[in-house]
Amino acid sequence: MIQLEIIKGVFKREKALPAAYPMRILVIKQANGSLHMNSGDYQLLEGRIFFIPEEGLVRIDGEIQFAYWLTFSSVLYAEFLLQHLDPLAKNLFLKLSYRDLNESELRKTYSLIEQLRKEVDANRDVAYFSQYLSLFLGYTANLDGYLAALSLDELQQVFRFRAILEQFYKHQRSIKFYAEGMGLSPRKLNLFLDKILGKSLSAMIKDRIMREAEVLLIHSDYSVDEIAKILGFEQTSNFNSSFKRYKGMSINQFNSLN
Numbered sequence: 001m002i003q004l005e006i007i008k009g010v011f012k013r014e015k016a017l018p019a020a021y022p023m024r025i026l027v028i029k030q031a032n033g034s035l036h037m038n039s040g041d042y043q044l045l046e047g048r049i050f051f052i053p054e055e056g057l058v059r060i061d062g063e064i065q066f067a068y069w070l071t072f073s074s075v076l077y078a079e080f081l082l083q084h085l086d087p088l089a090k091n092l093f094l095k096l097s098y099r100d101l102n103e104s105e106l107r108k109t110y111s112l113i114e115q116l117r118k119e120v121d122a123n124r125d126v127a128y129f130s131q132y133l134s135l136f137l138g139y140t141a142n143l144d145g146y147l148a149a150l151s152l153d154e155l156q157q158v159f160r161f162r163a164i165l166e167q168f169y170k171h172q173r174s175i176k177f178y179a180e181g182m183g184l185s186p187r188k189l190n191l192f193l194d195k196i197l198g199k200s201l202s203a204m205i206k207d208r209i210m211r212e213a214e215v216l217l218i219h220s221d222y223s224v225d226e227i228a229k230i231l232g233f234e235q236t237s238n239f240n241s242s243f244k245r246y247k248g249m250s251i252n253q254f255n256s257l258n
Contacts, residue, residue: 002072003020004071005068013036017060025140027050028044028049028064031045031066035060037057042098047102047106049140051093053096076133084134099142108139108155111156112139112155112159124163131163135159157182158196165178165208169209170230173202173205175201210246213231
């Protein structure tokens, strides 16, 4: 599902860098030399982050004093694509691309990836990692502009909240529940969501439920009754009416278009 390791040492071009999963990211903290792929040769520079396509071997020629090698499954990447529909997101791993992070971005990226390393060691579930990685990719690839303006503490809070929301949105609606998970009072969590994310908890839960409803309606064999139950609705009629208010069309109309 996901593997994150610190790599160091002298690397020879003749030997490819092993990867446990197809989606690959290399974050350079300190190194000299070059990265080689079929598409070309790229210098290893401090603060450079590589987004490496599934196809092709990665070969390093030089010395890495400290770098993060992150690989993860396509299942985790799918959540990122669901949240980022623009072409830049879809092209991120189609060919090798990279960004040179500034000092502020570097500091935040190193902190976030260290936190991710702790989460990997804690063996979190798929839903948690998919959300964390989606936000991490959005930030490091500069696709989520609002994240760039946040302090490190605020970024950590956003990541934590979205990960908790991803785990419990189907069955937990209480602001008190999410506030306790964040270590905040309900009032402070409401203020945080309004200031940073610009939405109330109920709006964010509704957005997430309806996005999942669309996925299940299109890509699963569940009946409408079964999907309603999966998403925490006591009555299918409540699901139908909520979906129509949100999408502006009935479930039957939505299914006919897909």
